[in-house]
Amino acid sequence: MRGGEALGRLLGISPAQLYPPGRAEMRALNLADDRRRATPNLRWTAPKSRVSLRTWPLPGGGPRREFDMASYAGAVQERSVSIGRVLLRAFGALGSNPVTMFGIAFLFGALPQMLISYGSQMLRVRQTRFELIWSVSVGSGLLVFVLWMLVQGALVRATIAASEGGKASFAESAAAGLSVALPLVALAILSGIATGIGFMLFVVPGVMLALAWAVTTPALVEERLGVFEAFGRSRTLTRGARWKIFGLLLVLVVLYLMVSSVFGVALVAGGMRRAAAFTTPGLSVGWVVFNILFGTLSTAVWSVVQTSLYLELRDWKDGPTIEALEDIFA
Secondary structure (H helix, E strand, C coil), X not given: CCHHHHHHHXXXXXXXXXXXXXXXXXXXXXXXXXXXXXXXXXXXXXXXXXXXXXXCCCCCCCCCEEEEHHHHHHHHHHCCCCHHHHHHHHHHHHHHCHHHHHHHHHHHHHHHHHHHHHHHHHHHHCCCCHHHHHHHHHHHHHHHHHHHHHHHHHHHHHHHHHHCCCCCCHHHHHHHHHHCHHHHHHHHHHHHHHHHHHHHCCCXXXXXXXXXXXXXXXHHHHHCCCHHHHHHHHHHHHCCCHHHHHHHHHHHHHHHHHHHHHHHHHHHHCCCCCCCCCCCCCCCHHHHHHHHHHHHHHHHHHXXXXXXXXXXXXXXXXXXXXXXXXXXXX
């Protein structure tokens, strides 16, 4: 056993939680924004007076910092994946920048989808030729798909900015989403095909793939990975926490059903939903408004929760960022 591993065991830190000396120095960061992380930069030292943990600067400069090992060991020991922390982070991010997050979900998500649905319905009501209806439906479906990927990329950027104490603007988030929209389209297509085949094979393989690839989108956006690299990164981050991810998905499904039920009851109680809404050209204004609101809410919540899950898993596997450690030891 290496000396670093023995010291880690003495302090109650497993090698899986904190890398022993020698191994950490060999790890290289591959993040486009050159974010300096704590875990890949650890070096163990043992001065006479106390055990300490020093972080050494990455290429590019930065001061050397020294932290108390005992305090850090306690923080590492307590670190685990928490569904509650994921949800708190997600709703905290939504509350810190609601205009950008809900605005993007509305403008690029719910509104285009509603307009396209309405236009397609009008074509059917007017008994337009099948070929034209089919062409419009396919083209509009592809447009909605691309816009949905833009929304996801934009909300990943806004959520991560909020988690770091910043506030991404509407334009900055939209530009970030636009820059990764096409890679996200490829990612979604491959993921959909694979999980679809898995669900056809007695469901369980599809569920396993969906859980393993639960954070492919934020991994691709934040770490600037390729499509196949994002699959591998998500598989690594989710390993050991997939039952908790499954529990989180169940919580989201229950919330979705509850909110959709409330919306449905409100529509019926208010007399705003027509029985022939999909067969007549005049859709209820209330029905349109409620569908746009529900689409905006569900889109924003899903993307932000997915990103919050990615951040939780990343901190669990890679350790907190230097900035987070500074907050701990401030």
